[in-house]
Amino acid sequence: MNELTGSHPLVDGRTTTSSLVRAIQGVRGAHTPVWFMRQAGRSLPEYRALRTGRDMIECCLDPATAAEITCQPVRRHGVDAAVFFSDIIVPLKLAGVPVELVAGRGPVFAEPARTAADIATLRRECTVERLRENLAPITEAVRLATDELGSTPLIGFAGAPFTLAAYLVEGGPSKDHMRARTLMHADPAAWAELTAWAAELSGVFLEAQVQAGASAVQLFDSWAGSLSVDDYRTHVAPASRHTLERVNALHYRDAEAEGYTAQPMQVPTIHFAVGSGHLLEALGETAGHAIGVDWRTPLNEANTRLGGRFPLQGNIDPALLQAPQTQLDAHVDDVLAQGEAAPAHIVNLGHGVPPETDPDRLTGIVERVHSARL
């Protein structure tokens, strides 16, 4: 047991002085940390080789494979963090939700949850306890990955409650998530039940990764951008806050021993939502320590709107990864310059690595960021 928190013992201090962890805590170091959303998978030939003939979810649930994919981009690019290789639907699947990933389409749910009755059934059958019982492949993969990663932090991964709930209501990917957005108004009580359940699953999924060795987490909200700020605050933010607060309740085991804080050190969290330029202020109210910004909003503008209170992550436009090197370099320099406005900066793309990306472009970005004069 952790004496500071009464919960289970947590991450040891091997990553607490890393550039990533410090940046999320608002501390600038000798260089700006950099990692890439979706760095694990997609564009890497060594990933494709490993995936050949194997289902995505099967790879997520095979500890050796998931750990290997998680570590590949750290070896290749020299990024400052690994991100756990998983999928937004993994905690749902482990909780017993019937869902399949269909190539070229995305997750497809056999039984969409569209009514209060559907949601009650889901909550009764696909419980947090059931998720907990099935988490062994996840925690084992995290252990294997962090064993290799050493002092390089692993970022735990989970989809935000709105994204999970929207998938469940729609039954799969959808444009503008109309059915989900209708339900939050048509039956706010049922919607609250659904998102509270999703928040708990996401929270437990992240907690398990931290307890197994992840040094930080990122909550990914793929679809919050479809919401008005009022809807986000009323119908979504409470659930995302719940997920992040579950992680905020965790502390590094030997935070005091590390000596650069007098308080027990919370496990740092990053909150990222795609297309959320209009939601930035509301994202700042949801208990994340750092805010991820997509490619549409310049970091200096985001910083102003957030009152200068948050370390920012982002926001190289993935479209520039295919542009000539001089344009990409200039853009990276711009992002670094704009990031100087924030208390601290973690360089990332403004969205996931596109599958057709030349991995060398990513390696080049890491080198450029690391050699930038601060």
Added chain:
Amino acid sequence: MNELTGSHPLVDGRTTTSSLVRAIQGVRGAHTPVWFMRQAGRSLPEYRALRTGRDMIECCLDPATAAEITCQPVRRHGVDAAVFFSDIIVPLKLAGVPVELVAGRGPVFAEPARTAADIATLRRECTVERLRENLAPITEAVRLATDELGSTPLIGFAGAPFTLAAYLVEGGPSKDHMRARTLMHADPAAWAELTAWAAELSGVFLEAQVQAGASAVQLFDSWAGSLSVDDYRTHVAPASRHTLERVNALHYRDAEAEGYTAQPMQVPTIHFAVGSGHLLEALGETAGHAIGVDWRTPLNEANTRLGGRFPLQGNIDPALLQAPQTQLDAHVDDVLAQGEAAPAHIVNLGHGVPPETDPDRLTGIVERVHSARL
């Protein structure tokens, strides 16, 4: 010839005192005008009956059918304006671009324009002159529609240059329009050629509708929301401005006779871009008289960001069309209240009518808006 402008004679004065035209000019009247994007088509049974067994583009190019579909929602809902029934790809098709509408997918281009050479070929083969030669079905449909509409204004329709260009570069619908956004950085000169050409096609398409009887126009940018504000200003706004300025050069024939302006009266324009909350200030620089706001940004906030300078159109959330009546009513009242901040307000949805909408909900919105106390 129009004595005021030296151009062809334009719309007569039958709609210049309409609530829609006045609102776009910033003048509030006895009631707030209301119409719905995609009101022509989709949700109406009388439209579906007419479309049975017929291709969408075939219907767009059959004057009697296009005029009929254009007028249907005015008859049914009592909206304050018709919007011309067409499709974003129609001017491309009329200019000779090989493109088909594929059901369930959208427009598919046999020959995507991805290089400077592709774009040069496109500009050489698919010219504005070729578009002009093929506009008869459009102008005839507008004439038929406006004959029926009388004092109800017809809003001309065209897709914005970025949306057209993105389709052409991608070869069809795409997420985040990555190839198009890459091209604008990789070869800004070729991109500028492409968007200038698209701007000219859109401008001529709108001009023809106005010269045949449309009283106002709306430029629809479905995809501008994927852009950062810098990219929008540098690589897209000049083209959209060009399209709108072509229409701004047109004036009502008997504007002076109408007596409520001493200046020749420009044909009013509405500029709408989906997901453009982060682009509002930049949209205010592109020569539209009124700005359409999608459902994500409250109108009072949009008005503040636009410096109170623009009549605003919007922004009922389409997701509320399926919610219980009391929620929908409350939302419509909110939109009306928020719209009071702007110099004038045109009620609309924040995006197109979803196909599954019950038409009676739309009729109910019109009644509620018209009976609202100002």
